[in-house]
Amino acid sequence: MAEPISVHKMSGARIPTDVGEFTLCLYHNNLDGKEHLALLVGDVGDAASLRDGAPLLVRVHSECFTGDVLGSLRCDCGPQLAAALRLVAAEGRGVILYLRQEGRGIGLLEKLRAYNLQDVGYDTVDANLLLGHQPDLRDYRVAAEILKDLGITSLRLMTNNPDKIAGLERHGLHVAERVPLQMTAHAENAHYLDTKARRMRHLLQLENPGLNGSTAHHHPVLDTTGDDRSALMPELSAAPPPRPGRPYITLSYAQSLDGSIAARRGEQTFISGPEAGRLTHQLRARHDAILVGIGTVLADDPQLTVRLVRGPDPQPVIVDSRLRFPPWAKLLRGERRPWIATTDAADPARQAALEAAGARVIRLPAVPNGMVDLTALLAYLARRHMRSVMVEGGATVISNFLAAHLADRLVLTIAPMILGGLNAVADLGRLNGRVMPRLVRPQYQTLGKDVILFGDLVWE
CATH class of the missing domain: 3.40.50.10990 (GTP cyclohydrolase II)
Structure with a gap:
């Protein structure tokens, strides 16, 4: 008791x-x-x-x-x-x-992260949900x-x-x-007060909800209860076709106009708006697994779920050559515990600790630079009946998948900003000297303030 x-x-x-x-x-x-x-x-x-x-x-x-x-x-x-x-x-x-x-129970660190999400268009409720919290704890x-x-x-x-x-x-x-x-409502807090009244049942009398004479912007509420997969663009809603010996790979990430995915390496940067975020969750629900590098885990502490839409959560897969996966990561508290791909150089004691916390550690061959051999990883995932994998980053992982010619489709969100930061794609010609892919049958669609570019990747 x-x-x-x-x-x-x-x-x-x-x-x-x-x-x-x-x-x-x-x-x-x-x-x-x-x-x-x-x-x-x-x-x-x-x-x-x-x-x-x-x-x-x-x-x-x-x-x-x-x-x-x-x-x-x-x-x-x-x-x-x-x-x-x-x-x-x-x-x-x-x-x-x-x-x-602090922060309705999420603490100051997570509140600051929620503020960054609010600055790109999410309201205070959806910001908490995206970070893996309830609206009010x-x-x-x-x-x-x-x-x-x-x-x-x-x-x-x-x-x-x-x-x-x-x-x-x-x-x-x-x-x-x-x-x-x-x-009093004013330009900086009007949208916040509107959200509290509209979504959290706060008893507020707002003359003009959400605006009240301010310049605050309205953004659509993300529906966390309905089945939103039908809202996917038709070309993206179909199940990914099979690939012999490995899963089908979709590269999906957001970048600024100058190709930056973060202001600086290792720094959490929110780029896309709420509509594109919802699309990302819809895409996740269409894939068997979602893959990111350890840098993304350390910078963003993501959950890699589909909590903004209705659908199955994909299996989280982390590429972590030196087994730096932190014991405090949210992924260790999720329903689907992460699979962590590492090499024989990883510390056995860290492996034991992560496995005790519920993770699956997969030791795989390394390529000459010491990184996990992605071909071996994809073969492993195929043996575990993972037919499709969505790769979300970061820059090293995206570059390595392109350098190894292991990407089939690109779904790129382009945000109307210039960051001058970390580029999503490295100098791949320097990495392997081979030709880089071309996007065929490209299509474009605007979602909120962002542009979604997608198509198939082919190497000629």
């Missing part, structure tokens, strides 16, 4: 501010190990509420470093916290809980226990979020009244 949740007030101190004087208390708990905080004004227990004839005014605020500390305009968190402080101070009684649940169990420790069981809650009310009531509190805490 799980240990009951317990909280313990470690210390408290007087905190004078420009809106009033508070008592700041730091709490320890046995659930998440984080240091949650409570800001108190006046007598906060239920007995005082009965005496005053009104439940206590409470704000349960989740940490937002960018908004609360830096004053970021991307969200409404900083202004909400400031407004709650003023309201509690003016009332003379109240509590503000400051929960260490916050947990209000500790908040409920802290309020109970302060003698509070009935409250007026400052919030626009009905899930927060339900979360507190689920753990034994009574929310007697919801006090709206709506901030």
Whole structure:
């Protein structure tokens, strides 16, 4: 049986501010190990509420470093916290809980990655989904226990979020009244507020949802429930034809106008828009396996699933000649654990650790430069009934597949930007001196702001 949740007030101190004087208390708990905080004004227990004839005014605020500390305009968190402080101070009684649940529970690193996705067109919900998280991972169990420790069981809650009310009531509190805490919409946060109202059920009154006089752009919502495979371009929706002795190989990646797939090697760079991202997931569902290099895993920590559409997840395959695969990778937590292709030079101890975590490590011959022999890898996949493989990167893997003449189809997303960064394709003539492929029967289609170019690769 799980240990009951317990909280313990470690210390408290007087905190004078420009809106009033508070008592700041730091709490320890046995659930998440984080240091949650409570800001108190006046007598906060239920007995005082009965005496005053009104439940206590409470704000349960989740940490937002960018908004609360830096004053970021991307969200409404900083202004909400400031407004709650003023309201509690003016009332003379109240509590503000400051929960260490950055980024709706995903943490600051993943929140910054989500911001980068939002900058190329995904909304705050889809950005979380693309990174492998739920739209909102916050947990209000500790908040409920802290309020109970302060003698509070009935409250007026400052919030626009009905899930927060339900979360507190689920753990034994009574929310007697919801006090709206709506901030002004402007150019930087209008789309964010619209998404919270439209997709997360937040109780916001937006005069013109999603715009409100701003320059925010609307983007289509990615449907994560319907079967979107029928939306594939007809030429891409057919099953890939078989190849003798190896799987059919589709190269699929996004690049800028100048051919860059990242600003710098090893740096996560989001290039394509949401419509092209959805197409990528549709294509994944049409392939038996998805293959990337270890550099992509280290830079992006991808999940390699089809979570934006309905369909089967492909088998993740990682080319990792020196077995640098990290034990913290999300791929080790997915339903389909990765197959990691390495060479005899890899460390046996690292292999044992990865296999204990659920990965399959495949030792294969190496080519003269020490990299995994791709022909041997594809033969292995064919023996495991992998008839089609989608290769997504990074640059070294893409270049090596082209140099070995092992690619059959190209699906290229071209984004209207210039990065001046890492090129997708190396100098292949220098690698093997042979002719490079030509794209035959090329076709083009625009998706959102991007152009999709696709066709068959042939070597003459």
